[in-house]
Amino acid sequence: MSACASYFSSFLPETLAKYFTRNRTFLTLLLTPHLLHRLYGNYTLFHSLGPSGVPRNPIGWAISSSLKLVTRETLSTTQYSLDGPAYLAPLPARAGERPTKSWHPVPQRQITQLPSEDVIEAVQSALLEIHAEFYDVTEQRTSEFEKHGQALFVKKDVPDEGVSKAVVKTKREVAHVHETDGSVHVVMSSHADCRDVVEKGWGERHPLAGVVLEKEYLMIYAPRDWDEVNVVRGILEAAVRGAVGKAKPTPGQWN
Template structure:
């Protein structure tokens, strides 16, 4: 029993350090926040499967979205903050992606405000309405809210994956998706198409 307890404490200490290294998210970055996130992990869903397709048609901007080349990046096991661990974008591409978000915010029906989920990053919102998406400055990944059918297309073509708590906790909608960081300038264009679909 002593050995098992020591192993459990060792695992918890390592997991806490890994979680802290992800940076700020939507919960306090302290042991209380880690315990809350550890409980959330018990509710996590498979990030590659969908529960409902939704109705209507796929957004026209996604009809020609090609499959993302190569392997998916590794994503951390913690649902908050939900971050990629590999294939990070360089800072120039992170800035270019943020420019896309801010350009869209110039539309009359959209605006920039602090993310309601992340609490720390600027996000694209519908004017007077719901949050659409935000860029994670540390790695260039994004969270966006897509219609369920659009989210299914994006995940199936490997541009992202469902948040583990989408449709389950924290008020995250079914189409809440993590988009992987851009590895090339061309990929920024495809991510723009996805973001524009989210904004329509």
């Protein structure tokens, strides 16, 4: 490299830096289109996730993006105690990689490994079947978290002392199915069950669990086939059993 070229290669970056520092308006105008493009892409991604507990508009996007600042990791199990009952039969390890989740914490959705419509319907049907099986202690109504869609709750006439603390704190909502991706949000009252679900690869905590949600608040990945539908159904049933602290309450017990 000639002496002249060497001089300019060292001189130009410093000169440009001083120029941009002194001409912030120019720099802002230069970067604004790129920034707007990135923000629009992020908003489009948020909107594509479907309806949730925050408005599906720029206000909801701003809320969700702000919550990103207080999110936590979702895969460790150190916060769960090692003792206590288990209501879930030991799970097999889930095959393959975990699905990719949305950048936004609300709504928490998976964006890969999406199942077919009939598999999603099968998960929704499983929720109905579990409600029918535990009809004396559960009810179905609109999700308190999602503000749409059906969710499974512990009935209001079940005394608080008969319901796990985690479920009491989630307004007694035990589970709801996301119709857009087939995943499930569920409160696993048993810490042993929480560990098994996360460690075997069937789900993870909500990124706001331990912040504004209970640490037992989990996302269960959408099943990819009919065998996995049965596993998810078992997880849902165990969540109900854990919520009321027994395998299957005697009809009329809470009346």
